[in-house]
Amino acid sequence: MIHFDNVSKRYPGGFEALNQVSFRLPRGKMGYLTGHSGAGKSTLLKLIALIERPSRGQIILDGINLNHISNRQVPYVRRNIGIIFQNHHLLYDRPVFDNVAMPLVIQGYRHREIQSRVRAALDQVGLLKKEKSDPITLSGGEQQRVGIARAIVHKPSLLLADEPTGNLDPELSLEIMELFARFNQVGTSVLIASHDLDLIQHMGAQTLSLKDGRIVNDEISPNEIITGAA
Amino acid sequence: MRKGPQYNTLITAYLIHHIRVLLSSLGHLTRQPLSTMMTMAVIAIALTLPSGLYLALNNISGLSAGWDSSTKISLFLHTSVDEKKAQTLLERLRLHNEIDHVSMISKDQGLEQFKQGSGFGSALQFLEDNPLPIVLVVQPIIDTKRPDHINQLLKELENDKLVELAQLDMQWVKRLYAMLEIAHRGIWAIGSLLGLAVLLIVGNTIRLDIQNRRSEIEVSKLIGASNAFIRRPFLYTGFWYGFTGGLLAWLLTTASLYLLAEPVEKLTLLYHSDFQLNGLSFGDTMNLIMISCSLGLLGSWLAVGRHLDEIEPS
Numbered sequence: 001m002i003h004f005d006n007v008s009k010r011y012p013g014g015f016e017a018l019n020q021v022s023f024r025l026p027r028g029k030m031g032y033l034t035g036h037s038g039a040g041k042s043t044l045l046k047l048i049a050l051i052e053r054p055s056r057g058q059i060i061l062d063g064i065n066l067n068h069i070s071n072r073q074v075p076y077v078r079r080n081i082g083i084i085f086q087n088h089h090l091l092y093d094r095p096v097f098d099n100v101a102m103p104l105v106i107q108g109y110r111h112r113e114i115q116s117r118v119r120a121a122l123d124q125v126g127l128l129k130k131e132k133s134d135p136i137t138l139s140g141g142e143q144q145r146v147g148i149a150r151a152i153v154h155k156p157s158l159l160l161a162d163e164p165t166g167n168l169d170p171e172l173s174l175e176i177m178e179l180f181a182r183f184n185q186v187g188t189s190v191l192i193a194s195h196d197l198d199l200i201q202h203m204g205a206q207t208l209s210l211k212d213g214r215i216v217n218d219e220i221s222p223n224e225i226i227t228g229a230a
Numbered sequence: 231m232r233k234g235p236q237y238n239t240l241i242t243a244y245l246i247h248h249i250r251v252l253l254s255s256l257g258h259l260t261r262q263p264l265s266t267m268m269t270m271a272v273i274a275i276a277l278t279l280p281s282g283l284y285l286a287l288n289n290i291s292g293l294s295a296g297w298d299s300s301t302k303i304s305l306f307l308h309t310s311v312d313e314k315k316a317q318t319l320l321e322r323l324r325l326h327n328e329i330d331h332v333s334m335i336s337k338d339q340g341l342e343q344f345k346q347g348s349g350f351g352s353a354l355q356f357l358e359d360n361p362l363p364i365v366l367v368v369q370p371i372i373d374t375k376r377p378d379h380i381n382q383l384l385k386e387l388e389n390d391k392l393v394e395l396a397q398l399d400m401q402w403v404k405r406l407y408a409m410l411e412i413a414h415r416g417i418w419a420i421g422s423l424l425g426l427a428v429l430l431i432v433g434n435t436i437r438l439d440i441q442n443r444r445s446e447i448e449v450s451k452l453i454g455a456s457n458a459f460i461r462r463p464f465l466y467t468g469f470w471y472g473f474t475g476g477l478l479a480w481l482l483t484t485a486s487l488y489l490l491a492e493p494v495e496k497l498t499l500l501y502h503s504d505f506q507l508n509g510l511s512f513g514d515t516m517n518l519i520m521i522s523c524s525l526g527l528l529g530s531w532l533a534v535g536r537h538l539d540e541i542e543p544s
């Protein structure tokens with residue numbers, strides 16, 4: 001699903017956030033991305049979502065070399081990804097339903113199909129009763145779940161989450177992580193960045209560790225499925 | 231890859247989407263009624279000024295067409311020319327294609343008029359000979375587009391050997407046409423400047439709108455909205471500004487006209503006149519609305535082009 005081949009990212013100003021990163025996440029698998037703050041986790045996810053472009057190396061996503069994707073084509077790549085990022089929260093000028101419906105509206109789905117898909121997504125995150133609520137009236141955990149519903153409503157083949165449990169207490173965090181595991185069980189590839197090692201250990205999935213922009217050999221879960229650079 | 235919705239479903243959905251965006255951008259405008267109305271009012275006023283001037287000019291041009299009949303060239307013939315020769319000249323001039331009408335004032339008629347007009351009536355009784363020449367009064371066909379053609383006609387008539395003197399009664403007509411010409415260009419200049427102002431107003435309003443909806447734009451881009459999709463509501467907003475601004479401008483122009491109608495009618499009654507104050511025609515109104523819609527669209531298009539690309543998720 002995701003294949004990084006010697007990818008480096010140097011930000012304007014010269015800071016090298018990623019350094020020769022290579023790994024592979026097969027289709028339908030779930031993986032965690034760990035590392036201390038500033039290790040380059042968010043940068044790696046942004047490269048997949050085409051929010052940033054690599055300085056060197058190439059990224060193959062679902063068989064497509066992202067270096068060959070022009071800016072005009074970017075939206076169509078993103079439609080196949082569900083993105084849950086820290087700083088892209090809900091829109092507070094519209095109810096939960098409209099927030100979740102956005103990806104479908106953008107892709108031109110019909111009204112009736114939007115209705116049923118949004119309800120299904122809200123049901124999956126346990127917020128079916130909140131569809132008419134204003135997001136501002138929901139708790140932090142509920143808002144995060146609305147964000148997840150928005151990310152999965154159009155059934156993307158890949159889910160990217162950046163610190164999805166960042167502001168939540170451990171119990172809620174576990175709940176959210178289990179939600180991701182459920183999506184993975186029905187075939188969605190998932191890549192989650194988190195610095196919460198305890199939680200990741202508890203979940204026990206494949207892990208890729210970053211340190212100062214490089215992949216470090218992984219002690220938590222040495223694995224074959226996510227392979228670090230040799 | 232996943233299957234998208236069916237193809238024909240897509241087309242219907244696309245149309246429905248356009249209509250929905252059109253309406254929702256209107257709804258968006260009504261949510262900030264005060265600033266929306268102020269913007270629309272400024273656009274309307276900016277458009278009312280040139281359309282009002284255009285209307286005024288149109289009416290004055292119509293008025294001056296009524297003055298054609300008072301533009302006359304008097305041909306004073308040599309005193310030696312008798313009525314028979316004058317009659318043949320008159321017949322000849324009637325065939326001239328720039329002349330509408332010719333009449334003759336004979337020596338006797340001239341004397342009669344002079345007696346009545348001058349107050350020297352009794353003194354003139356003592357004249358043995360009538361000293362006045364025969365006068366032909368020529369009424370030219372006025373071509374408002376070529377104000378100087380009258381001068382050419384005047385020269386041509388003066389060169390006739392029977393004519394001693396050709397005199398244009400209405401020199402000011404020519405001046406009026408020159409002034410109308412200047413006014414015409416002035417309206418174009420004012421109209422263009424105010425059109426530019428409308429463009430800037432709409433552009434700036436849309437720019438603020440884009441800034442206010444920054445997070446919505448970022449999220450939309452993140453979940454795969456194409457640029458066209460994101461642009462659309464702003465373009466429709468610009469369209470609505472233009473459309474309602476144009477409609478308001480029409481309303482203002484028409485209302486001003488009705489306010490002026492009565493005093494103008496009183497004024498024209500004091501002169502001759504079958505003069506009618508004309509409002510904006512259907513065509514003029516359509517042009518006004520079309521121009522204002524285009525300005526609204528263009529203004530938002532420029533703003534969107536400049537500012538939408540700056541907003542990227544990060």
Ligand SMILES: Nc1ncnc2c1ncn2[C@@H]1O[C@H](COP(=O)(O)OP(=O)(O)O)[C@@H](O)[C@H]1O
Pocket residue numbers: 011012013015016017035036037038039040041042043044
């Ligand atoms: N837009 C940017 N411009 C310059 N430097 C950046 C930018 N984004 C991130 N960085 C730097 O790159 C490094 C990695 O950042 P990030 O990928 O956010 O790490 P993480 O998500 O693991 O905390 C950090 O040192 C950060 O300061």
Ligand SMILES: [Mg+2]
Pocket residue numbers: 041042043162163
């Ligand atoms: Mg981060």
